[in-house]
Amino acid sequence: MSEANGKIKKVSLVCSKGSLEGIYPALIMANGARMEGIEASIFFTFFGLYAVLKKFNTKIKIATVGNPAMRVPDAKGMPLPTILGAIPGMSTFATRMMQKEMEQLDIPPIPEFIEMIRDAGGHLYACKATVDMFHLKPEDFCDELEKVLTVGEFYELSAGAQIIFT
Amino acid sequence: MPSATIAGVTVDVNEEGFMTDRGQWTRAIGEAIAAELGMTPMTDSHWKVIDFLQKDYAEQGVMPSIRRVKNAGGIPTKELYALYPDGPLKKASRIAGLPKPSSCI
Numbered sequence: 001m002s003e004a005n006g007k008i009k010k011v012s013l014v015c016s017k018g019s020l021e022g023i024y025p026a027l028i029m030a031n032g033a034r035m036e037g038i039e040a041s042i043f044f045t046f047f048g049l050y051a052v053l054k055k056f057n058t059k060i061k062i063a064t065v066g067n068p069a070m071r072v073p074d075a076k077g078m079p080l081p082t083i084l085g086a087i088p089g090m091s092t093f094a095t096r097m098m099q100k101e102m103e104q105l106d107i108p109p110i111p112e113f114i115e116m117i118r119d120a121g122g123h124l125y126a127c128k129a130t131v132d133m134f135h136l137k138p139e140d141f142c143d144e145l146e147k148v149l150t151v152g153e154f155y156e157l158s159a160g161a162q163i164i165f166t
Numbered sequence: 167m168p169s170a171t172i173a174g175v176t177v178d179v180n181e182e183g184f185m186t187d188r189g190q191w192t193r194a195i196g197e198a199i200a201a202e203l204g205m206t207p208m209t210d211s212h213w214k215v216i217d218f219l220q221k222d223y224a225e226q227g228v229m230p231s232i233r234r235v236k237n238a239g240g241i242p243t244k245e246l247y248a249l250y251p252d253g254p255l256k257k258a259s260r261i262a263g264l265p266k267p268s269s270c271i
Contacts, residue, residue, distance in 0.1 A: 036256070106231040120244075
C-alpha cells in the first residue's frame, strides 16, 4: 500500500484548471514526488488539459478576475478588485511579474517543466471525456503526453496511489 | 552534533546523514556513502554529477536544482534519474558531502 512504513510510494494528481495558478501546483507536486523517489502521474482534465496542448501551453496566464487573494504590485500590496483585473492586459502583466519571480526560483516554464517531469519518469495522461468534448487530436498534444485515458483507466493506473485533486 | 565513521574517518553529519563540514569530504568518503546507499560502482558519469554539485555549491552558495543540473551542468534529467534512481538530487548531494537540497524544483 502507499503508506506502508509511513512513506508515500505513489501519487496520482488530477489537474483540472487551466490558469497558471491551477497548473503549476500539479507540476510542482509531481516533479517533487519524483525527486523523492515517489511514483507520480498527472491526469489532465477539463481546462487543465491546456498544460499539455503544445500550441497553448506557452500562453498560460494567471486569473486576475475572481481571485480575491490577488494583490498588486506584489503579494503584500493592495487587493486587486475584479473590475480592475478585467482591464485588458492585466492578466498578461500579472503573469509576466509572476514568471520573473519563478525564473529566479528556477521554476521552469510549463513546456520545459512537462519535459522534465517526463524525463524524471513521471507519467502524463489526458482525460478522454475532455479530449472528446474539446475535439482534440493526437497532434494537438505535446510529445510528453503518454496516453488519453478514460476515468476508469485512470483509477486502474492509480491503484495503491494517493489521489490528489488540484 | 552527531558524527559518523565513514571510510575509517570520523566526520560530522546531521540526523539525516548529510555531512556538515565540507572540509572533511574526500572521494573515498564519497565512495563509502555511495556504497551505503547501494550506489556501486560509481562510474565517471556518477562522479560528473558529484563534481558539478560541488563546484556549483562552492560558486553559488546554494544547492542547485535539478533544472540547474540540466541547464548549467549539462546533465540531462533523464540521465540524472538513471544514474541516481529514487531521489537523485538528495542521494547525489549526500554522496557529495553537501547539504540536503532545499529547493522544491
